[in-house]
Amino acid sequence: MFTVNELALESDTPAHVVRYYLRIGLIQPAAQQENGYRLFTSNDASRLRFIRMAKHLGFTxxxxxxxxxxxxxxxxxxxxxxxxxQHRIHENRAKIEEMMNLQERMEQAxxxxDLMPDGIPDGNSVCHLIESVEGSEGHCHTET
Amino acid sequence: MFTVNELALESDTPAHVVRYYLRIGLIQPAAQQENGYRLFTSNDASRLRFIRMAKHLGFTxxxxxxxxxxxxxxxxxxxxxxxxxQHRIHENRAKIEEMMNLQERMEQAxxxxDLMPDGIPDGNSVCHLIESVEGSEGHCHTET
DNA sequence: CTACAACCTGTGCGTTACACACAGGTCAAG
DNA sequence: CTTGACCTGTGTGTAACGCACAGGTTGTAG
Incomplete structure (x- = not known):
């Protein structure tokens, strides 16, 4: 029987993450001490390892x-x-593309x-750097 | 003087997003009707357009x-x-890299x-597909 | 046996940028 | 006046933790 901390060490998972998984009911304690401490078996440890594998593969x-x-x-x-x-592969591909677009926008900006000086804001302008960026009227929205 | 909806149309922003920005104090109403409805000026509209530009550039x-x-x-x-x-460009580069690694993991999996049949779970295994994935012991953690 | 420090416990709240739902208010048509 | 469509502010939910806090436990020194 492991405590939370021992289970965390056994399954190579941060203890506060183990507690979070307990909170949302992703894992359940095998038993409970009189003082409220939760206890686990080695079965729970392999369950937890499975969870980490799945997360590593992109499962929510x-x-x-x-x-x-x-x-x-x-x-x-x-x-x-x-x-x-399969669904996640599509989703991720779209997200990566969007982030690469953002990356390009940021780098171009x-x-x-580099050629522009800092400016003092007046009533019309908050930050002329940001306002100088072109193409802000074409918003692309890609849904899942 | 615009209402929330009119401000949303004027600044090309969904109305519920305008309401959210109000809630977190990112924008403030110029005035208030007796019935509690919030009112805005064209200045608020251009402020909102600035906000959308900045968001488009990756600012939080x-x-x-x-x-x-x-x-x-x-x-x-x-x-x-x-x-x-500058900071966001670094951050984003790392995120993109991480997501491309995930993409490769998913595609390889x-x-x-494709060559593996579905399996019935028993006490030892939850899903042999996920469990068969290699390299799950080498966790890479890249911080900001 | 007691005093104290280090560590561990469960749990409440904060995070990001909205999305949705809901009860009520407003406005035009009939 | 009533019906219906639309609009209003606000409460709550989302994903996956991170941090903080008050209290409990354990080990060591005296």
Whole structure:
């Protein structure tokens, strides 16, 4: 039987993360001491390791919860797992593209600003650097 | 004098976003009707357009708040603006890299899983697909 | 046996930038 | 006056923790 701290060490997870997973019901204590301390088995440690693996693969905690609940009922979560990853691959690709666009916008701005002096704000302008950036009228919104 | 909705149209911002900005004090109403409705001037509209520009460039709402507060006091925010963008460029580069690593992990996993059948979970295993993924013991943590 | 310090415990709140819901208010048409 | 469409402010929920706090536990010294 491990305490929270021991479970954290055993599963290579920060203790406060273990507590968070407990809070949201992603893991449950196997037992409880009289003073309220939660106790765990080595089974919980491997469960926790599974959770970290899934997170490392991009699954959200909610998805992991679904998966473990399915597994607990004896149903195979594999089909959902494949679908989720496929969806996440698309999602992530879009996000990366958006962040690369942002990156370019920022780099272009910084370069452009190199030739511009600092300015004192007046009633019309808050920061002429930011206001000088072009292309702010074309907002692209890509949904999931 | 505009209402929230009119200000939203004028500044090309969703109305619920305008309300959010009001809530966090990023913008303030110029006046108030007797029924509690908030009223704005065209000055507020251009302020809001500035906020959208800054967001488009990657500034957080907190940073924008700082910038506008500086500007309101007559101090030039330009120096901070340059520093923030420089910092954000580094930050974003790291994030993009991390997301590309994740992308590769996901794609490799999906490919690898193509040859694997679905499995029924037992006590030892939750989902053998996820558990089969290699390299889960080497966690990389890149800080800002 | 007691005093004290170091550490560990559960839990409440703060974070980002909205999205949604809800009860009530406003305005034009009939 | 009533109906319906729309608009208003505000409370709450989101993801995944990070931090802080008051109290409990454990080890060591005296």
């Amino acid at each position: 905690l909610n998805e992991i919860k679904q998966i473990t609940q399915h597994a607990e009922l004896g149903e195979s979560p594999c089909d959902d797992v494949r679908k989720i990853i 910084l370069e452009q600003w | 709402l907190n940073e924008i708040k700082q910038i506008t507060q500086h500007a309101e006091l007559g101090e030039s925010p330009c120096d901070d603006v340059r520093k923030i963008i 999906l490919e690898q899983w």
